[in-house]
Amino acid sequence: MATQNKAKGKRQEAKGNAVLTFSFFLLPLSLLLLLFCVQGQTASPNQFSQSFKVSGQPHLILDNPFGSVSVRPWNKNEIQVLADGLVELIKAEQAGDNTVKVETRKQRKLEIVNFTVNVPTSCSLNIRTISGRVVVRGVSGEIKTQTVDGDIELIYIKSKDVDATSNSGRVTYLGDLVAKGKYNFHSSNNAVDVTIPATASFRLTATSLRQNIDLGDFKFNGSSTGTRFTGDYAGGEAILNLSTHQGSIHLHKK
């Protein structure tokens, strides 16, 4: 009986040692896994997520040839880049303290990668796509965005410097015109639609080769050559340039 108890005790001791050894290996493994999750490298093979701490005046440069880009403001000092599609094509890096560069490799094959980026409100943006819609909301930093074949929507913008150009897409702006600010909107073949506060003060130059210019309810002190209208509204403090070749221009009061 005593021998049986002794053997049983030894077995339990051996079992305890095995569990301890297993736990000893499991602990760093789980820590590694945790670290990997915190870093947020990839959630699944087709999804990308990476965050960058920024301070002061952050700047995002994003070049995504085929696919959409959506930029949203949040109240963290961090730029979070989320994407889905063929994420192997994405290269994201922090250049200096405040600049984040994201690039998708341009391939012969059409591989769509769609981005959603959360940025601090004051972040300035430089976004390029070939074929893909660009939507930017609620940002107050400088915005420069260019697409070949996609629409551009800039909504609730409070920036002082905005430049949006599309070749075949529609360009829509809904936001403020800050005094001394500069705003350029161009579409070669589609509409340029701008909605600004009735209280804005700006100098407008609207150019349409097809003479398709609709100034809405704004009453200007200005002149027109048919294809180009130039005029001041409420003192002309900001500069607003709207242009299109085959499209139309529409100006609205918010």
Next chain:
Amino acid sequence: MICSECQQRLSDYLDGHLSIGEGVRIEQHLMSCQICKVVHDDLAQIIKASRALPLHAPSPVLWQRIQAQITLEAEAKPQTSESWWGQLRNRQFHLTLSFPQLAAVAAAFVFVIASTIVLTQLSTRNLSSVTGGDPNSLGNIGRPLNVPVLPEDLERQVNEYTNLVNKRKESWDPKVREIFERNMAILDMSMDECQQQLRRNQTDQVAFDMLRMAYQKKLEILQDFAAIE
């Protein structure tokens, strides 16, 4: 693309005889031009209606009558060895126009010839001054002082990138190629329109600004597509 050019090619477009690029340009123009759209719809209607008409063959009796008439006339014709000049001299012309009518026709003929010469000369001269001598070039030599000028190397760069991209585009995904060609067609249409306006008025600053912008945009797009691996 301008309306006259579009309308001239509509028939070929409807028959499917145009290249993809030309077809796209026509479609782009039709989307933005109501007048050409109406002409297109009318032409399409006519083609559709005419295809629906039944084929009427003449009766065999009619053909026999015509053949008999030809044989009869051939037999009645005198055999002659006279030269073609003699035949022409002996031929009797039956003119039913009065002298004033003939004078009017001659005057109209002279007017058409003179107008064509004058318009051709003017057009060449205007184009030369806008594009710097060579109608296909955008250089600045030979341009009047008050005419705005494009940056000298802009056209050269556009041509270089166009050649580069044209060599590479065959290896692209067809969808990528379609995006490229459609957007190039849009810019070419813009440039055509600007140049048309500059031919009418070579100091048209708006047309010039838009032409420069279209060139700049074309260069940027070509550079984007040239970077495709």
